[in-house]
Amino acid sequence: MPAVNSQPRRARSGNRRDEAARLAVLHAADDLLVEHGFGALTVEAIARRAGVAKQTIYRWWPSKVEILLDTLIEDSAKRLPVPTELPTAGSIRAYLRDFADFLTEDPAGKCLLTLLAEAQHDVGTAARFHERYLEPRQIAEREMLTLAAESGEISLVLDPEATMDALLGPIVYCALTGAAVPGDLVDTLVETLLRPRA
Amino acid sequence: MPAVNSQPRRARSGNRRDEAARLAVLHAADDLLVEHGFGALTVEAIARRAGVAKQTIYRWWPSKVEILLDTLIEDSAKRLPVPTELPTAGSIRAYLRDFADFLTEDPAGKCLLTLLAEAQHDVGTAARFHERYLEPRQIAEREMLTLAAESGEISLVLDPEATMDALLGPIVYCALTGAAVPGDLVDTLVETLLRPRA
């Protein structure tokens, strides 16, 4: 199926950026990634699938990694907001469980794992991934922990940064190795590292 | 530089496999990976660097991933043995610290991260990586925990598998994100998840 969806697509907007093309590229990239893996995610394949010229991709994205980053950032803002307003042990636990589900079930989770992987292969990817995704999220997560600690909801054993590594690390590691995240793992870590009130 | 090292190389033994070529390929692959990253790790570049014909590589390895696996398995048997003989909380903690050093400092650690990453991109790689590296190691690690628990050295809060995920996950996650592994993180996790005697 080459193009996007039914409508005539003749909304081509002259000298403005074509939003339909932008979405077609984003969806094509994600579809290819989920269906055939990163190996099949070539710019030519994306262009083919999206019904778009290769040049249109290169005009707007410096690399296919940036396409995935766009997808990831949009999707994880929607699907996985960091609870920074009055966070409690409960909302943090829920966030971690959502994160586990996101990684193992959502197409955009595949996207995150892929970018984390590609960042190991290429320093440019690593830099952009940190800059655009990882660091903003880590800042929000640390704020979440700090606020919860200040409001007395939790009591940290380690500093916020190490705590988040200890909480997220096992989830990411399970996802990377294809294992399910053990249910009581998250609970136990929350219990021992956050020491929730009461 | 065609590498190899000093000795006359005339150990090429007729219709037997050339051990010098095998080592040259392994070292060339590791060197290229460390120096220029996975992107520069092409079969042609390995052959060039090793002073070996491309066909010689394809004769013995089905893919460059398998070359890295060979390197990883040999090196991590040497550098990172799982302490399965009379394990104690101390030896387990030492193992985890060695693991963190291995990942962040050793060339072969780069190799492990690369394979873990490439396994996200390609299901074949994932299968081989699990089969040849991850599962044998996980079995040994679970045995380590079980023996230590049975001998009363430690007392597990979670089952062995989840425990290892909780211990290794943060270390791997830090390595993947380029962060140093916080020193007290390992200690705290050992303390709370293994509950060492006395």
Added chain:
Amino acid sequence: MPAVNSQPRRARSGNRRDEAARLAVLHAADDLLVEHGFGALTVEAIARRAGVAKQTIYRWWPSKVEILLDTLIEDSAKRLPVPTELPTAGSIRAYLRDFADFLTEDPAGKCLLTLLAEAQHDVGTAARFHERYLEPRQIAEREMLTLAAESGEISLVLDPEATMDALLGPIVYCALTGAAVPGDLVDTLVETLLRPRA
């Protein structure tokens, strides 16, 4: 020497075929053939010599044989037209002498011999060589003989096809064996097989 010649080469016309590249390939192929023989005529060498990417060759020609056919057809239309307008014994004799010179001296003659040879090695080549070069030319040659006979210029002893075989065969055979075509051979054959008027 990447060849091409003086003009700015910026005639590359977007998504249209690059005529400069086409000519560079044709000339590179012919040059290599004449200088180093068919054995050195690899697609890679042609690409190198023409200053062109290998894929550009494969995009337009299914094989190096087809490149030679293109050269041969263009050159022999220029250098060796079949005299089909009011042919006489004299013009036919001149055609045969031109043919002998073409085979033994012209670079494109080398091309014809090479294709005739390669047609012995490969049935696909044989088919294309007949289809694109040999048959059209044979048709023209038979027409030449028929017209000359009908206008009373010559009187055939054998049918046109056998006559052409008897006339061309010795010339081709001499060229194949590296011998000069004896001067009186052509004359004698014309005399005895065409029986010119007066």
Added chain:
Amino acid sequence: MPAVNSQPRRARSGNRRDEAARLAVLHAADDLLVEHGFGALTVEAIARRAGVAKQTIYRWWPSKVEILLDTLIEDSAKRLPVPTELPTAGSIRAYLRDFADFLTEDPAGKCLLTLLAEAQHDVGTAARFHERYLEPRQIAEREMLTLAAESGEISLVLDPEATMDALLGPIVYCALTGAAVPGDLVDTLVETLLRPRA
């Protein structure tokens, strides 16, 4: 079918040349040539087919061309002797007809055409082909014509060399272009160029 024929082949003769291997190579080469064409005639394929090691071929023949030459020389001595004892117009005509049959029907004729073709591609082959096959035969053929002329059996219009070119050329040309040799062509040429007695 890897090997040659039934008998145990265990006549392998220690430090003398293995005649069975020699014949196996010759036959394998000819079979491959006839069955799959010159393109499939690789040294590896010959070795495989003959059940012989590659080195055994390289030990005795400098190239696959020399293998074909061996076959051709043996076969054409048997199948196509030049009638140099009391040649007549009739025996010469018979020789030409045999030659036509040999070229178009006999496996060894395929061999001759192939060598003639390969000689166009490679100067080394051309030299060896002339030296070992073509020149000895041309000498015998000229002697045939000279003897017949001296004994008054025929009367030459052209010198012997040009005459043989004129007689053989059309036959070879027809074979090369895949055409049948017209029956009356040989007769007419014999009639006009040899002018048989009475």
Added chain:
DNA sequence: GTGTAACCGAGACGGTACGTCATGTCTTGGC
């Protein structure tokens, strides 16, 4: 209205690497 400028699809181009095949040389070990 009519340039004109930026977008778009299409796709040719010079490259690099892929994985395969045949070359001719070499060495082992058996006979």
Added chain:
DNA sequence: GCCAAGACATGACGTACCGTCTCGGTTACAC
């Protein structure tokens, strides 16, 4: 010393993508 077996360095094969480039065609905005 010959042989089967087969590893080796070399280099061409034909394919897939890379990222750059021009072409022609299509709006949308400025004049």
